[in-house]
Amino acid sequence: MAVHRCTTPSGSAERLWLKNKTKNPGTANMERTSSIRRKTIARQHKTEVMIAGEQLRLRLHDGKLIKDRRYYLRTYPNCFVAQELIDWLVSHKEALDRATAVYLMQHLMDHDIVHHVCDKRPEFKDAKLLYRFRKDDGTFPFNTEVKIFMRGQRLYENLVADKNSILQLREEHGVSYQRSFPGCQLIDWLLQNGEVESRRQGVELNRALQEHGIIQHVGQSKDIKQITGGRRSSLNSLQLHSGGFQTLGQLSSNSVVRCNPKSVLKRHVTCQELLAPGAPFIKKVLTVIGDALGWGIVVRGGAPCYIQAVDPGSPAAAAGVKIRQFVCQVNGRYVLYLDYKTVTRLVMTGPRVVVLEVMEQLE
Numbered sequence: 001m002a003v004h005r006c007t008t009p010s011g012s013a014e015r016l017w018l019k020n021k022t023k024n025p026g027t028a029n030m031e032r033t034s035s036i037r038r039k040t041i042a043r044q045h046k047t048e049v050m051i052a053g054e055q056l057r058l059r060l061h062d063g064k065l066i067k068d069r070r071y072y073l074r075t076y077p078n079c080f081v082a083q084e085l086i087d088w089l090v091s092h093k094e095a096l097d098r099a100t101a102v103y104l105m106q107h108l109m110d111h112d113i114v115h116h117v118c119d120k121r122p123e124f125k126d127a128k129l130l131y132r133f134r135k136d137d138g139t140f141p142f143n144t145e146v147k148i149f150m151r152g153q154r155l156y157e158n159l160v161a162d163k164n165s166i167l168q169l170r171e172e173h174g175v176s177y178q179r180s181f182p183g184c185q186l187i188d189w190l191l192q193n194g195e196v197e198s199r200r201q202g203v204e205l206n207r208a209l210q211e212h213g214i215i216q217h218v219g220q221s222k223d224i225k226q227i228t229g230g231r232r233s234s235l236n237s238l239q240l241h242s243g244g245f246q247t248l249g250q251l252s253s254n255s256v257v258r259c260n261p262k263s264v265l266k267r268h269v270t271c272q273e274l275l276a277p278g279a280p281f282i283k284k285v286l287t288v289i290g291d292a293l294g295w296g297i298v299v300r301g302g303a304p305c306y307i308q309a310v311d312p313g314s315p316a317a318a319a320g321v322k323i324r325q326f327v328c329q330v331n332g333r334y335v336l337y338l339d340y341k342t343v344t345r346l347v348m349t350g351p352r353v354v355v356l357e358v359m360e361q362l363e
Contacts, residue, residue: 046111049107049108049111049113050111050113050149051149051153052108053108053111053113053114053133053135054135054153056108057133057135057136060080060085060088063088065080065081065084065085065088066078066079066080066133066136067079067080069081069130071130076117076130076132077136077137078132078133078136078137079117079130079131079132079136080130080131080132081128081129081130082105082124082125082126082127082128082129082130082131083126083127083128083129085101085105085131086098086101086102086105086126089101089104089105093351093352094351094352095351095352095353096287096351096352096353096355098126100289100353101126102124102125102126104289105124106123106124109122109123109124109131112134112140113133113134113135113140114131114132114133114134115131115132115134115139116129116130116131116132117130117131117132148208148209148212148214149212149214151205151209152209152212152214152215155190155195155209158193159189162189166181166182166185166186166189167179167180167181168180168181172218175218177218180218183206186202186206187199187202187203187206190202190205263300263301263308264306264308264309264323264324265301265306265324266324269304269306269326270303270304271303271304271336271337274304274326274328274336274359275336280361280362281326281359281360281361281362282359282360282362283328283357283358283359284320284325284357284358284359284360285355285356285357286319286320286321286355286356286357286358287319287353287354287355287356288315288316288319288321288353288354288355288356289315289319289352289353290315290352290353290354294314295314295315295316295347295354296310296311296313296314296315296316296317297309297310297311297314297316297321298310299327299340299343299344299347300340301339301340302338302339302340303336303337303338303339304326304327304328304336304337304359305326305327305335305338305339305340305343306323306324306325306326306327307321307322307323307324307325307326307327307358308323309323310322310323321356321358322360324360324361325358325359325360326358326359326360327343327356327357327358328357328358328359329355329356329357330343330346330347330354330355330356331346331351331354331355332355333346
């Protein structure tokens, strides 16, 4: 039995006791692929949190909740009162209740986006305590990842402000995607606006944005390509969104969840069947807390609506939402007899924390 020694990324040494001489090359490749995937997911999650933090910071500045405040003869610039912020999050339906709002702010605090003005408290408290965004006091760590994120955020804002924006509703293989664009058009836009000096630089920039989860191919597997000769490039979708505290929620139609246009239902089910005494269906109440990409579900049909698709890594999947579930209530409102467009609109215009009552067939 051979003993091998390796060094972990953190620098500590571990012993690996292996039978035979070495690991199977195929197993090693799978582990490398898995490791890369984990790092990519972690990087994308970090980007989502930064997006949420930045958008919330801008909204709080607009709402005058962030300002210079005086406490015990000392002035603390650009800070907010935790209790006031929790009031604001609940009143603006960014969180279902105060406990959820505290949880969400703690998430930003854990990622070094928000901190106590004296750095004495690692927890976010619903109290008259002063906190500050690190970007407002210059303590935010501007490493490579953050710089890429900030550039992506700025590019997105400029693209949205463009009256002839390339971000549009487009269709690919029978599936519609909000705020999507052909890769070659984004390269053209970057050149025209002086963001890059060559098409090669444009491709490299967009690959970096893609690696950090800021833009994504609609199929979630292809790389950004520059296509010439009159051919249409494959669609990509920009994931940064403005005008809302997006990490805690909003999307559904805006998210890049790919949906099979063919119904996933094995057969048509009526509302009468669902409500009939002794019917083989069970009710469930599921609470979904969205992230920067939204909730990760697609609703289809009408009277009743049903879940057509669920992104495997989404908040909806984590909450237990599954395909073929029928939607009965959204945040306490009875929607069994409504169509999918109305149900989707209720989700998108409601709180960031969505409470769904669904019915699914007993197995």
